Amino acid sequence: MYTIKEVADKMEVSEHTLRFWAKSGFFPYIKRNENNTRLFTEEDLEWVKIVKCLRNIGTENKAIKKYIDLCTIGDSTIAERFEIIKDTKKKALERMDELKKQLELLNWKENYYNSLIENKSIDRCNPINSDCQKVAT
Template sequence: MTITEVSKMYNISADTLRYYERIGLIPAVNRTPGGIRDFTEEDCKWVEYAKCMRNSGVQVEALIEYVELFQKGDSTTAARKQILIDQRDILLEKTLEMQKTLERLNSKIERY
């Protein structure tokens, strides 16, 4: 798939996809002999993963480290798992904060 197709599929700009690849948020995408990015199904899974994690507020640095470790193979399984655990804990804390804010807003709304 071309970058345009992937961009439309995931509603991410082509510039964002290039940026994600450049900083290592997604692994390097193979290119055609003419230099055009040729996204595979596996590449698309990485794009979907990156988008999901970023939309949830997962730290870019953590995702980059995760991708780097993933590319090094099975010997990094424990380190990758720890990154995911740490990010989950951060998200849980943020979720609790958001829940408290939602409750406060609901309380204010009920007063009107």
């Protein structure tokens, strides 16, 4: 059983955000002790994980709540949950692709700046060209 602070550290989500998520109904089975303090079980950590996952991929909170609700309803919602997960996976792969391209751009810039510094040469390109040259794709 973990306090909100321990969960924040363990899962790398701020206490504020965890409270906000709790208030949003993202942790449907969470328990409290006699002092009204939230105590997260291992299962609750798994809910944190899936919420973090969906959030990171850009799923909006309303849609996350919908998914959580479907989970708590039970068997009858499996097909719908399956679709949500497939959609999310698709979005995740798109993000991954975009990130890869953007990493290429950053690599190009890193090399560019590095060569300018190493050679101690003067940047003769104007800022537009030096900073925005196309990456060879």
